[in-house]
Amino acid sequence: MSAQPYKIPVHELDATKKRVHPRFVKGKYQNIRLVSMYFLLALFLILPWIKYDNRQAILFDFADQRFYVFGLTFLPQDFYFFAFFFIISAFALFMVTVYAGRVWCGYACPQTIWTHLYQHVEKWVIGDRNKRIKFDKAPTDAKKIAKRSLIYFIWFIIALITALTFVSYVVGTQDLYFNWQSAGAIPLPNWSGMTLIFIGIFTFATYVNAGYMREHMCTHICPYGRFQSVMFDKDTLIVSYDYNRGEPRGPRKKGTHPDHLGDCIECTMCVQVCPTGIDIRDGLQVECIQCAACVDACNEIMDKVGYPRGLIRYTTERQLVENEDTKILSWRIFAYSILLAGLIGILLYTLTDRVPLEIDIRRDRNQLSSMNAQGLIENSYIVKITNKTQDKHNYTIAMEPQDGLSLQLRFNELPLDPGESYDMPVSIYGDPAVINKGQTPVTLTVTSEDGTYSVSKENIFTTQGQ
Ligand code: SF4
Ligand code: SF4
Structure with missing residues (x-):
């Protein structure tokens, strides 16, 4: 058997390949x-x-x-949750790829x-x-x-x-x-x-x-397929052919092992079962989705000829080429795990802490304030209330007490179906003899009938314009 130092070759794409008809294998x-x-x-x-x-x-x-x-x-304003979710998924995929190679491609x-x-x-x-x-x-x-x-x-x-x-x-x-x-x-x-x-x-x-x-999508279009080699290092799990053990390859009589040959009997079964039509014995290839069909096929052949299994196997470059133990527990895995756990924690916290009721207060853009017939200063607002629960609720609006200010509503209660939004016109009146001149902060609170959901928002009451 050859004992020369071996480097796993990396092969470029072959876009001229014929249609692949893989043999189905068990294992x-x-x-x-x-x-x-x-x-x-x-x-x-x-x-x-x-x-x-x-x-x-x-x-x-x-x-x-x-x-x-x-x-x-x-709602559309919550879509950052999805953006965050996709960031976490991408990071998890990156972390899995660094350690387990292309398991996503082969299995999911x-x-x-x-x-x-x-x-x-x-x-x-x-x-x-x-x-x-x-x-x-x-x-x-x-x-x-x-x-x-x-x-x-x-x-x-x-x-x-x-x-x-x-x-x-x-x-x-x-x-x-x-x-x-x-x-x-x-x-x-x-x-x-x-x-x-x-x-x-x-x-x-x-x-x-x-x-x-089929495999052309993985090799020519999918960005993950193209980038995965950048994420690989010496400790990444890959499906690889044991070149030193297998070469020189060649056919032989059943039950024999000629000294001048390695363990590969050149049966080409690993090529026949490959869904992307490559020969894993040529080295690492972008087309390899690491489905391990060639591992199962070669193991079956090894069993038949009475050689040890694992001529093609899941291994790492460190193990296969440098003959050293794979370093799984490195500082990187701790850093990645802590970062991933932190991101998932933040997502879960924001999801569970989220109140399924949304309010938004907009001032009347046409006029800062007006004076009514009773001599009170009026500010108008639109309070947008969105029921983000799966049930119908009746909502009430209240204002935090403020000397000289009073709230006037069109309806005392607002019934909203699940997912429904409503723009409720609201007015706040101020007695000019009592209230401060200029701007006064006001807080409006929207509460569901049983008090389960309650959200407050602040805005400004102003005397400007009078
Ligand atoms: S299946 Fe195994 S023995 Fe057969 S050609 Fe492939 S590597 Fe060699
Ligand atoms: S793991 Fe083997 S069978 Fe699967 S794609 Fe790679 S070379 Fe082909």
């Missing part, structure tokens, strides 16, 4: 992968059907500018999941790898057209279900599936033009992505 990592992928797929399909407080638990209602997430209502990315589904359809209709390659090369006849049509039809159905599920997060399952109209004798779903357009776009995108783009 430990593929089982974990399938559980992860189908769990996430089921979550995506089921979540829009879950109800919370008589409303779709997760609904991104863009038309009314309201997002509902399990009993929490978010929608592109991987849908490509896997589409490739399974091809396998189901045509057969395993060799049959699919032969099928591609075969001349077109009626049987080929029929099989291709069946594949395209199933792909289309999967794409349509995906698009409908996507849109149901925005439109709501109720409106999407149970709102029908009749055009003559034919019942048709009562979808707006926008809904139809988005169903069309998502169906097309899913079909093209999973049917044709």
Whole structure:
């Protein structure tokens, strides 16, 4: 076996690759992968059907500018929560990548999941790898057209279900599936033009992505795929071929191990199972989504020929090349963990501390103040009240007592439905004999009928203009 120092080669992209027909393999990592992928797929399909407080638990209602997430209502001014959430997710992904490599790509990315589904359809209709390659090369006849049509039809159905599920997060399952109209004798779903357009776009995108783009999306378009090599270091988990153990590769008689050969029997099984069509023995490649299919395939071969498993395995550069233990517990992991825990803590605190009632006080822009018939100075305001709970509430407005100032309301109580906003005109009167000249701070408090929710805001009462 070769004992020369080895450096893991890094390969550039090959955009001229032919269509990949992977062989489906069984093994430990593929089982974990399938559980992860189908769990996430089921979550995506089921979540829009879950109800919370008589409303779709997760609904991104863009038309009314309201997002509902399990009993929490978010208005446009709350969207910083989502921005913060995405920052945390991006940081978590970065941290996971530094330590565990591209686990997201191999085990959870929608592109991987849908490509896997589409490739399974091809396998189901045509057969395993060799049959699919032969099928591609075969001349077109009626049987080929029929099989291709069946594949395209199933792909289309999967794409349509995906698009409908996507849109149901925005439109709501109720409106999407149970709102029908009749055009003559034919019942048709009562979808707006926008809904139809988005169903069309998502169906097309899913079909093209999973049917044709596949690994090209990961290698040429996805920014994460392009950047991941920058995040890798010597202790990052990677799927790698043990060059020193495997080379020189070559076929041999069963049950033998010629001295001049390494452990790789050149069966090419690792290449045949690769969903992106690369040869892991060539080194680190951008196309490698670290799905570990080649690990399972090679382990199966090693078992068959009676060699130890792990010729292709999850390892790190430090372990494989420098023959040292991987340094997992470094100052970096503590720093990253503390930062991530801090960010999640801040998000949870702001979410739980948030009062689902919003008020905004705007002064009448036309006039600073006016004098009424009784000789009192009047300031006018608009108090915008938004009920951000999932229940109906009656709200009252009160002013913090202030000598010489009194509050006048159009209604004593304001009933608001869940998510509803109302601009309430409010006037404050001041007796010029009692109040200070100039500006006086005033505080208005809006309270729900049972006192559960209460928010105060300050503004100014002014005598200017008199
Ligand atoms: S599966 Fe293992 S033995 Fe077969 S070619 Fe790949 S590395 Fe060599
Ligand atoms: S090289 Fe191995 S781990 Fe990488 S994508 Fe191919 S099969 Fe998956």
